[in-house]
Amino acid sequence: MIQFAINKAYFLQALHTTRRAISSKNAIPILSTIKIEVTSDGIYLTGSNGQISIENSISVSEENAGLLITQPGSILLEANFFINVVSSLPDVTLTFEEIEQYQVLLKSGKSEITLKGKDVEQYPRIQEVDSLTPLLMDTKVLKSIIAETSFAASTQESRPILTGVHFVLSNHKDLKAVATDSHRMSQRQLVLEHSADNFDVVIPSRSLKELSAVFSDDIENLEVFFSANQILFRSETISFYTRLLEGNYPDTNRLLSDSFETEVVFETASLRSAMERSYLISNASQSGTVKLEIINGSVSAHVNSPEVGKVNEDIDVQDVSGSDLVISFNPTYLIDALKALKSETVRVRFISPVRPFTLTPADDSENFIQLITPVRTN
Amino acid sequence: MIQFAINKAYFLQALHTTRRAISSKNAIPILSTIKIEVTSDGIYLTGSNGQISIENSISVSEENAGLLITQPGSILLEANFFINVVSSLPDVTLTFEEIEQYQVLLKSGKSEITLKGKDVEQYPRIQEVDSLTPLLMDTKVLKSIIAETSFAASTQESRPILTGVHFVLSNHKDLKAVATDSHRMSQRQLVLEHSADNFDVVIPSRSLKELSAVFSDDIENLEVFFSANQILFRSETISFYTRLLEGNYPDTNRLLSDSFETEVVFETASLRSAMERSYLISNASQSGTVKLEIINGSVSAHVNSPEVGKVNEDIDVQDVSGSDLVISFNPTYLIDALKALKSETVRVRFISPVRPFTLTPADDSENFIQLITPVRTN
Numbered sequence: 001m002i003q004f005a006i007n008k009a010y011f012l013q014a015l016h017t018t019r020r021a022i023s024s025k026n027a028i029p030i031l032s033t034i035k036i037e038v039t040s041d042g043i044y045l046t047g048s049n050g051q052i053s054i055e056n057s058i059s060v061s062e063e064n065a066g067l068l069i070t071q072p073g074s075i076l077l078e079a080n081f082f083i084n085v086v087s088s089l090p091d092v093t094l095t096f097e098e099i100e101q102y103q104v105l106l107k108s109g110k111s112e113i114t115l116k117g118k119d120v121e122q123y124p125r126i127q128e129v130d131s132l133t134p135l136l137m138d139t140k141v142l143k144s145i146i147a148e149t150s151f152a153a154s155t156q157e158s159r160p161i162l163t164g165v166h167f168v169l170s171n172h173k174d175l176k177a178v179a180t181d182s183h184r185m186s187q188r189q190l191v192l193e194h195s196a197d198n199f200d201v202v203i204p205s206r207s208l209k210e211l212s213a214v215f216s217d218d219i220e221n222l223e224v225f226f227s228a229n230q231i232l233f234r235s236e237t238i239s240f241y242t243r244l245l246e247g248n249y250p251d252t253n254r255l256l257s258d259s260f261e262t263e264v265v266f267e268t269a270s271l272r273s274a275m276e277r278s279y280l281i282s283n284a285s286q287s288g289t290v291k292l293e294i295i296n297g298s299v300s301a302h303v304n305s306p307e308v309g310k311v312n313e314d315i316d317v318q319d320v321s322g323s324d325l326v327i328s329f330n331p332t333y334l335i336d337a338l339k340a341l342k343s344e345t346v347r348v349r350f351i352s353p354v355r356p357f358t359l360t361p362a363d364d365s366e367n368f369i370q371l372i373t374p375v376r377t378n
Numbered sequence: 379m380i381q382f383a384i385n386k387a388y389f390l391q392a393l394h395t396t397r398r399a400i401s402s403k404n405a406i407p408i409l410s411t412i413k414i415e416v417t418s419d420g421i422y423l424t425g426s427n428g429q430i431s432i433e434n435s436i437s438v439s440e441e442n443a444g445l446l447i448t449q450p451g452s453i454l455l456e457a458n459f460f461i462n463v464v465s466s467l468p469d470v471t472l473t474f475e476e477i478e479q480y481q482v483l484l485k486s487g488k489s490e491i492t493l494k495g496k497d498v499e500q501y502p503r504i505q506e507v508d509s510l511t512p513l514l515m516d517t518k519v520l521k522s523i524i525a526e527t528s529f530a531a532s533t534q535e536s537r538p539i540l541t542g543v544h545f546v547l548s549n550h551k552d553l554k555a556v557a558t559d560s561h562r563m564s565q566r567q568l569v570l571e572h573s574a575d576n577f578d579v580v581i582p583s584r585s586l587k588e589l590s591a592v593f594s595d596d597i598e599n600l601e602v603f604f605s606a607n608q609i610l611f612r613s614e615t616i617s618f619y620t621r622l623l624e625g626n627y628p629d630t631n632r633l634l635s636d637s638f639e640t641e642v643v644f645e646t647a648s649l650r651s652a653m654e655r656s657y658l659i660s661n662a663s664q665s666g667t668v669k670l671e672i673i674n675g676s677v678s679a680h681v682n683s684p685e686v687g688k689v690n691e692d693i694d695v696q697d698v699s700g701s702d703l704v705i706s707f708n709p710t711y712l713i714d715a716l717k718a719l720k721s722e723t724v725r726v727r728f729i730s731p732v733r734p735f736t737l738t739p740a741d742d743s744e745n746f747i748q749l750i751t752p753v754r755t756n
Binding site for chain 2: 081114271308
């Protein structure tokens, strides 16, 4: 019969982090609960949606938590409801006490709220990941790789493997992350500081976006553990598990070519705002494309949606070289690509109106490359 | 063939205000457009959803507008689309030019965007309001009356008259505003500074909420004009028209009684947070009520939702007098009522468990009174 007292704000923060794994509309009703396990060392909170699972610990040695454990035990509580109730409590501390089996009394100030819970035996077990040597990663670097690639993954389930980001470590230190939805591709390469065992995994893009939200920037490093169908990212207090996607990721290297016929260097921000205007008009029509004309060293964008209107726009460029070219594409892909670029200038290289074009930061063409497939127009 | 140049930010602000009257999902397609009329004096923008209409003027004499009119004329443009396009333009100024009939060219920086419009003859006419002597109202006072009453109006169309707020001016200076959805009532009375013609109108609550958003706090005064089925609120640049509700508003005076058996003075904030906790639990069950027990000078709140849990809460009170009482009600009504109260303390007066109870600011029981009907429980 659990009994503990805790600082409400600290408890709430841990509950909110854990809730990120919990979907209230889960097909498996038990996954809408949060698992609360109280031991003599601390409290362990677990949430899961079947794809990702988050385990959060609050230690008795953490001073800010103000945690005082009188009796250990474990229980499941409806996650959203429980978190709303805790956040409504009036006092800075709360006591949590199991008064009957699966019945919890929360006291705070002059409030007493009783909630019904469930037996933890009903909760599915999270498969353990036991890898001997974890990979050590800088949290900020991992989060920036995710921001640079995950948006390019597919959101459609017709080819499930494309909904993930392909992470490959080779030579024990060369990391490559790549995502493609078959219309565009984004690839980041980097050399790890510490060497590690080689791996080749496909992590669901949605899991990676949650991961970025769960680990705040003040957590410097993460340990990464691999198993056959799961991966675990772990900080001192948070363990984030996600399933891996099964299957062979397509070979994206064959999409990249070293040769090109036309090269333009743009200011990232001005190209992006020109594309945003183009998108407003192109989006109103079925075809939804913008036409980029590179002629005699000038670049202009054109959209014609007969029902709605037209865009004609001269775009400032820093440099143009190579052949003249007219190419059409969906401006959304270019907007997304430019959002992912941190550099002020972007180098765009074209082969022909029917071949994919590439984008790289103008100051570093080696490690971050994106690719967009044009649309054939008549 | 219209032609003018204008400061983009100033134009956008006026467009956003006008758009508040425009619903993109209107059953009458022409009402999704904005009417732009350009005269030698300035620009007039009109939006309407059939219930409310907003007319916004930008004068050539307004320096911040940077308005330069070359050719007058008028046109209709799809409101949301046009506003998105204007806000996407790159430069601080834009030129607006009708290049063919119903075809507009917007130029800003190196951008040229062409949009298709429609003939203004298709736009419905706003019925004019010609009253001789307007009522002069302080904008802040009007907005606070709206905040204090409009939430209590019904949102259900089964009794349309109850979806409005009843405004009555008597003795040329005594203003009373009252709203009720038949479960609760909120009434504000005040004496106007300037005398005016008596009136008795029912204004849709939804129109009043828009009105509060349209007139910013830096507009000190509004002129109010009445006609048989419409009312016009006017500032220097904005005219806000709304239809009135037809029919007889029920007599709400008979609901108020001078006698009471029990009186409690609460701190507004602590009563409200106790009710918010009660609501969390009560909301999970069908009945959805909280039981307030006033016994021997102590007040406590109780909710029991067998499926979910219970609340028991002692509530701090400043003063209790009269008979003991146990009364049940929907806590949402009390939460709404307390949100509308600006005073730190609230006086609640009860007659019996089956009669409505009243809330007044503890420091002013005359001018603002709310009433909540209890729920009979067994």
